[in-house]
Amino acid sequence: MRHALIVAGPTCSGKSALALALARALGGTVINTDAMQVYRELRVLTARPSAAEEALAPHRLYGVRPAGEPGNAAWWRSAALAAMSASPGLPILCGGTGLYFAALTEGLSDIPEPSEAARGEARALLAELGPAGLHQRLVAADPATAARLRPQDSQRLARAWEVWANTGRGLSAWQQDAAAKAPYRFSAILLDPPRDTLRAAIAGRFGAMLEAGALDEVRDLLAAGIDPTVPAMRAHGVPELSAYLRGEMTLPAARLAAQQSTGQYTKRQATWFRHRALAAPERMHIIHARIAGREQFSEREWADLINFVQTAG
Numbered sequence: 623m624r625h626a627l628i629v630a631g632p633t634c635s636g637k638s639a640l641a642l643a644l645a646r647a648l649g650g651t652v653i654n655t656d657a658m659q660v661y662r663e664l665r666v667l668t669a670r671p672s673a674a675e676e677a678l679a680p681h682r683l684y685g686v687r688p689a690g691e692p693g694n695a696a697w698w699r700s701a702a703l704a705a706m707s708a709s710p711g712l713p714i715l716c717g718g719t720g721l722y723f724a725a726l727t728e729g730l731s732d733i734p735e736p737s738e739a740a741r742g743e744a745r746a747l748l749a750e751l752g753p754a755g756l757h758q759r760l761v762a763a764d765p766a767t768a769a770r771l772r773p774q775d776s777q778r779l780a781r782a783w784e785v786w787a788n789t790g791r792g793l794s795a796w797q798q799d800a801a802a803k804a805p806y807r808f809s810a811i812l813l814d815p816p817r818d819t820l821r822a823a824i825a826g827r828f829g830a831m832l833e834a835g836a837l838d839e840v841r842d843l844l845a846a847g848i849d850p851t852v853p854a855m856r857a858h859g860v861p862e863l864s865a866y867l868r869g870e871m872t873l874p875a876a877r878l879a880a881q882q883s884t885g886q887y888t889k890r891q892a893t894w895f896r897h898r899a900l901a902a903p904e905r906m907h908i909i910h911a912r913i914a915g916r917e918q919f920s921e922r923e924w925a926d927l928i929n930f931v932q933t934a935g
Contacts, residue, residue, distance in 0.1 A: 623805055623806060623807050624706075624713075624805075624806050624807070625712065625806065625807045625808075625809065625934070625935035626706060626712070626713040626714075626715060626804075626806040626807070626808055626809075627644070627650070627712055627713070627714045627715070627808075627809055627810070627811070627931055627934075627935075628655075628714075628715045628723060628727075628808055628809070628810035628811065628900050628901065629641040629644070629714060629715070629716045629717075629810075629811050629813075630655070630715075630716075630717065630718065630720075630723060630810060630811070630812050630813070630895060630900055631718060631812055631813030631814060631815075631891075631892075631895065632718055632813075632815075632820060632887075632888035632889075632891035632892050632895070633718055633820075633824070633858070633884055633887060633888050633891065634669075634820055634823040634824050634827055634884075634888065634912070635718075635813035635814075635815050635820065635823075635888075635912055635913065636813060636815075636912045636913030636914055636915075637716050637717065637718065637813060637913070638652075638669070638671055638675070638716060639913050639914060639915045639916075640716075640811070640813070640913040641714050641716035642671065642675055642678060642679055643915065643916040644712075644714055644927075644928075644931065645678075645679035645680070645711075645712075645714055646678055646679050647928060648711065648712050648928070648931065648932075649710075649711035649712065650679065650680075650709070650711045650712035650713065650714045651679070651680040651681070651682060651705070651709035651710075651711060651712070651713055651714065652671075652679060652680065652681045652682070652714050652716050653681075653682045653683055653702055653705050653706060653709070653713055653714065653715050653716065654681070654682065654683040654684045654716065654717060655698075655702070655715045655716055655717030655718075655719055655722045655723060655726075656668065656716075656717035656718055656719050656722075657693060657698070657717075657719040657721075657722065657853065658853070658854070658857045658858075659684055659685070659717070660683060660684070660685070660686055660687045660693050660698070661685065661687055661688070661689045661693075661853075661854045661857070662685045662686070662687065662688055662689065663688070663689045663839060663842065663843060663846075663854070664685075664689065664839060664854060664857055664860075665685060665839075666831050666834050666835050666836045666839050667831060667836050667839055667840070667857055667858070667859045667860060668857060669827060669831070670684050670685060671684060680709070682705040682709075683698070683701055683702065683705060686701075689843060689846075689848055689852070689854035689855070690846070690848045690849065690852060690854070691852075692852050692853050692854075693853070694781070695721050695722055695725040695730060696725070696730055696733065698722050698725070699722070699725045699726055699730055699804075702715065702722075702726060703726075703804060706804075706806065712931075712935070713806075718891050720891065720894040720895065720898060723898075723900060724898065726804050727803065727804065727808055727900065727901075728803060729803045729804075733785060733789075733793070733796045734788060734789055736784040736785060736787070736788040737788055739787075740784040740785075740787040740788035741784050743783070743784070743787050744756075744780040744781075744783040744784040744787065745780065745849065745851050747759065747780075747783060748776055748779070748780050748783075748851050749851065753773055753774050753775065753776040753779055754773045754774070756776070756779045756780070756783060757771065757773040757779055759783070760779060760782055760783060760786070763783075763786050763792075764782060764786045764792035764793065764794070766792055766794040766795070767782045767786075767792045767793045767794040768782070770794065776851065776856070777853050777856060780851060781793070807905075807934075807935070808900070808901045808905065809901050809905035809906070809907075809930075809931065809934030809935065810900035810901040810905060810906050810907070811906075811907045811908075811909065811927075811930075811931075812895055812900060812906065812907070812908045812909070813909050813911070813912070813913060814892065814895070814896070814908055814909065814910050815910065815911055815912040816910070817889075819911070819912045820885070820888050820912065821881075821885055823912055824881050824884050824885055824888070825881055828859065828877060828880055828881050828884070829877075831859065832877070836859060836863060837863055837866075837867070840859070840860055840863040840864055840867060841867060843855065843860065843864075844864060844867060858880060858883055858884045858887065859880040859884075861883075862876040862877070862879045862880040862883070863876055863880070901934075904934075905934045907927070907930050
């Protein structure tokens with residue numbers, strides 16, 4: 623059974639820098655495990671690896687879907703397994719989307735692909751009722767799934783409704799029928815920086831994004847007329863900068879709102895990772911720091927980290 627490495631953690635924890643350094647040192651392939659970095663039009667706002675970084679080691683599943691075509695865990699799992707199988711070296715799964723890691727390591731139920739009619743119904747209800755209203759509809763139709771979802775989580779509420787509308791069976795019921803686990807031995811490195819370190823990194827990153835063309839990315843998305851309910855249009859920074867471009871808030875206010883939204887999301891990410899087993903305890907390595915690059919490690923620390931990965935494999 624092959625070995626695969628997980629590099630996980632909240633947004634702005636330095637996952638990409640660490641995964642790239644490990645890929646170069648170990649001859650690995652970095653495989654995207656971030657639900658937003660799959661979208662082609664969002665290189666800046668999702669902090670995807672640059673072209674120069676991608677040239678230093680193989681990268682897979684970055685920018686592979688148009689923003690108007692929603693991805694999901696089932697699609698990603700299938701694509702990731704194919705990328706892992708094709709990788710001649712160590713597959714390094716890098717990202718912060720806990721659901722994707724769970725789908726890979728724990729299995730995923732074989733939910734039928736929703737019809738266009740079911741998707742359209744979910745989008746229409748979301749537009750008409752808003753997330754809270756759709757949540758109330760779901761409480762009546764599929765209470766088990768509704769109980770697990772926040773009334774503000776429009777993406778997952780729409781997904782739950784389209785599954786129910788398409789199959790007559792709730793998402794929770796489908797998820798109890800998990801598919802077989804991936805045929806890999808997983809080890810994991812979890813980045814868990816202090817909150818103040820993350821807040822500073824988020825503020826710095828968003829400023830850099832604005833300088834790198836984030837407003838142009840959002841302007842192009844709006845000009846393309848993409849359905850505002852699809853996941854790409856809710857990527858951190860997109861709703862806030864969209865509001866600025868529509869004249870609904872100032873740029874400083876949009877920037878602050880985007881930073882606050884990202885910070886709240888990192889709290890949920892950190893909570894998820896602390897309560898879920900990415901790998902067996904003896905295959906887990908936790909780093910309580912933000913990783914800015916290979917140079918952050920002493921030679922001894924780097925040697926210990928490489929030894930952990932090689933021994934776990």
